Amino acid sequence: MSSARPSPVPPGSSADPVGEVVVDWYAGAARDLPWREPGTDPWAVLVSEVMLQQTPVARVEPVWRSWLDRWPTPAAMAGASPAEVIRAWGKLGYPRRALRLREAAVAITERHGGVVPAEIDELEALPGVGTYTARAVSCFGHGRRQPVVDTNVRRVVARLVHGRAEAAPARASDLVDIAALAPEDDARAIRFSVAVMELGALVCVAGTPRCPVCPVKDRCAWRLAGHPAHDGPPRRVQKFAGTDRQVRGRLLDVLRAASAPVEEDALTAVWDDAVQRSRCLDSLLVDGLVVQTDDGRFSLPE
DNA sequence: AAACCGTGGAG
């Protein structure tokens, strides 16, 4: 998987740069994910990255396959209706992502001749594409050398470099920090960007880290310091039960399943609190996830 | 800039 590298020190040596060790570890430990297969085009990578925003790999895989089977190019997707993409999104969650991905496909078709751009600023100008996703697409989709920082990477750096238990909030300097750890060789630096994420996803996990199998455990500042507990302010866990997110989810669930516009009564049935239900329906209308027909019924936007 | 935006599996 990995090619020979121009390292002046023997593999495994404590003098071996951290980046090189992580890349070597990745060669033997990486998951066999479909969007990592050689030849995966930038559009397919973009779709995977958007789907993976806050959604676990296992749930993304089947949807990603069917999505690309149906819309293999940005131009193909640009011709789809919002209702189609909302349904195809299924229950991945945060359905506004589906809407934005479609809008991104339209923008790519109109502004970039149907070709997913490789430049960071052009990618970040696309709906639903931020700091992370832009660099992931440029790096993993186009093979550009780019620092890529997600929550996994921030956690690895927090522990390995700063000796802290948890990742600090994202900063612009994160990109500089991780770039400093990357191997010199471009091909290996590109591999390094995925490799650090993988290390955070498989070994240096949020719950119970698997330090015994970590390839860089001997130079991890957090482990060397005796795994000090997180000292900063406890980060809030988002509630779900009873929130607008749950109500919106139920409302949309009804409309996804419906083959024709539904009466308001059908929506009343899924949530008792009329005030909250109404607020959520309104917000779905504002978001463009739902439309109201002339006769007052509701449906996905066809 | 803190809060909001879904969903379901794991511990």
Next chain:
DNA sequence: TCTCCAAGGTT
């Protein structure tokens, strides 16, 4: 059961 959390982005 219930808490945590999974490749963020937007406002």
